[in-house]
Structure formats: C-alpha cells, structure tokens
Amino acid sequence: MMWCSELITISGGFRELKSSLKKLIISNCKLGALASGLQCCASLEEFVIWHWGELIHMNDLQELSSLRRLSINRYDKFIKEDCMGNLTQLRELNIGGFSNELEAFPVGLVNSFQHPNLSGSLEEVEIYGWDKLKSVPHQLQHLTALKTLKIWGFNREEFKEALPNRLANLSSLRRLDIVSCKNIKHLPSSTTIQRLSKLETLRICECPREENCRKEKNGWEWPKISHIPTIIFY
Known part of the structure; x- marks a missing residue:
C-alpha cells in the first residue's frame, strides 16, 4: 500500500515483482503516471486507486491481464481512453466519487462496458455518486453477466430512479443494493423489475x-418487488 500525499514518482519499477505482486493500493498520491514496469505484473489481481488526483495516463491498465478486482475512487481527471477493454479476467469493479467538474462517469471507463471482454465476464459493480452526478451510467446495460450491482450515494435532486428502465437487460442480476440515495423518488417500472428474472436479493438502506x-406500510412500490425472495431494509 502507498499512502503518501507528496509522492510524485516511484524510483525504479515493478519488473522485479512481476511474478509475485498480487495486490496494490495507491491512495492520496500525486503521481503523474503509473510506475514503470507495472504493466509487466501479470500476477496482479487487485488494484485500488483512491484519490489519485494527478494521474493522467491509465493505458498501462490494459496490460494487467490477471486483474480480477479494480477500484478507482475520487479520481479528479478526465478519462477519455478505453482503459479496461483488455482486462479479460476482471470480475469486480468499484468506481465513483469523481470530481465535481463531471456530471457523468468518465467516458473512457463506462464505454469499456461495451467491450466483449467485460460485458460477458464482469460479475460485480459498485458505483458511488457525487454532487453533480445526474444518473446511473446507461452503459451498464451491456454487462449481461453482472450478478451484483451496488448503487451508493446518488444524492443530486435530479436523481429520481434507482435503475433506468433500459437496464432491464441485466438478465443475470441476482443482487441489487441501493444505499444512501436520499433523493430517489421511485423504483424502476414493474416491467423492468420483472425482466430481472434472476434477482434474488434487494437491499434498500438509508x-x-x-x-x-x-409491505407493512402499504407502500405503493411493494407490488413491484413482492416476488423477490429476499428484501432487506435498514
């Protein structure tokens, strides 16, 4: 783990660790680019980038062929390039909490969802909102193998629904978490929820x-979700 607010470079590289490095967490650094040789770490399975405000280029991610879990949070720069399309082993993705200069998720991240390597293999996505974010990224609809979707902190006044109707294409979804979304007005339509035929667990919190x-409140949304085996509130 690296947690150094003034770190701007890493001397040397990761080539000597290419067969042994499994997990790398970089937080609150000012690095201008990924360290030399990181793309050689074919053994890397988990990579966490947290509040890495000065990182500009993310192309090296494309070479991390063994990566199974990727977390990119509180990232302050625009990401225009497809930085995940070649991650054939990626199963879990955690993204969000980006700069308030953005009103949507970075194009280079969410457009990767259309890539066959991700659309047919990514199983869990956790997304975090921020003050200016208006909606859940529509590109999620391409993740047909997705089993778990967790939505956190979508609090902008314009954010009205938890899951746009076009995301009914998530035919493999088994768990949906909606947490700390204070301005959510309603759930998706009954038709959309019924199309999520494998949905087993719905968690709505805060x-x-x-x-x-x-059900006990005679909630008008209850008929939409009454067929789901496990529903959790707290």
Missing part, C-alpha cells in the same frame, strides 16, 4: 422514501 417499498 433512503428516506424506502417506506414506499414496505
């Missing part, structure tokens, strides 16, 4: 209007 989904 959402002020969750009472609309509760």
Whole structure:
C-alpha cells in the first residue's frame, strides 16, 4: 500500500515483482503516471486507486491481464481512453466519487462496458455518486453477466430512479443494493423489475422514501418487488 500525499514518482519499477505482486493500493498520491514496469505484473489481481488526483495516463491498465478486482475512487481527471477493454479476467469493479467538474462517469471507463471482454465476464459493480452526478451510467446495460450491482450515494435532486428502465437487460442480476440515495423518488417500472428474472436479493438502506417499498406500510412500490425472495431494509 502507498499512502503518501507528496509522492510524485516511484524510483525504479515493478519488473522485479512481476511474478509475485498480487495486490496494490495507491491512495492520496500525486503521481503523474503509473510506475514503470507495472504493466509487466501479470500476477496482479487487485488494484485500488483512491484519490489519485494527478494521474493522467491509465493505458498501462490494459496490460494487467490477471486483474480480477479494480477500484478507482475520487479520481479528479478526465478519462477519455478505453482503459479496461483488455482486462479479460476482471470480475469486480468499484468506481465513483469523481470530481465535481463531471456530471457523468468518465467516458473512457463506462464505454469499456461495451467491450466483449467485460460485458460477458464482469460479475460485480459498485458505483458511488457525487454532487453533480445526474444518473446511473446507461452503459451498464451491456454487462449481461453482472450478478451484483451496488448503487451508493446518488444524492443530486435530479436523481429520481434507482435503475433506468433500459437496464432491464441485466438478465443475470441476482443482487441489487441501493444505499444512501436520499433523493430517489421511485423504483424502476414493474416491467423492468420483472425482466430481472434472476434477482434474488434487494437491499434498500438509508433512503428516506424506502417506506414506499414496505409491505407493512402499504407502500405503493411493494407490488413491484413482492416476488423477490429476499428484501432487506435498514
């Protein structure tokens, strides 16, 4: 793990660790680029980038062929290039909490969801909102192998629904978490929820209007979700 607010370079590289490095966490650094040789670390399975405000180029991610879990949070720069399309082993992705200069997820990240290497293999996605974010990225609809989707902290006033109707294409989805979304107005349509035929668990937490989904409150949303085997509120 690297947690050095003034770190701007890493001397040397990662080539000597290419067969043994499994997990790398870089947080609160000012690095201008990924360290030399990181792309040689074919053994790397988990990579976490947290609040890495000065990172500009992410092309080296394309070479991390063994990467199974990737977390990119509080990243302050625009990402225009497809930085994940070649990650054939990626199973878990955690993204969000980006710069308030952005009103949507960086194009280079979410457009990667259309790549066959991800659309047919990515199984869990956790996304975090930020102040200016208006909606869940529509590109999620391409992740047909997705089993778990967790939505956190979408609090902008314009954010009205948890899951746009076009995301009914998530035919493999088994778990949906909606957490700390204070301005959510309603769930998707009944048709959309019914199309999520494999959905087994719905968790709604810290959402002020969750009472609309509760059977004991005669919530008007309850008929939409009553068929789901496990529903969790708290």
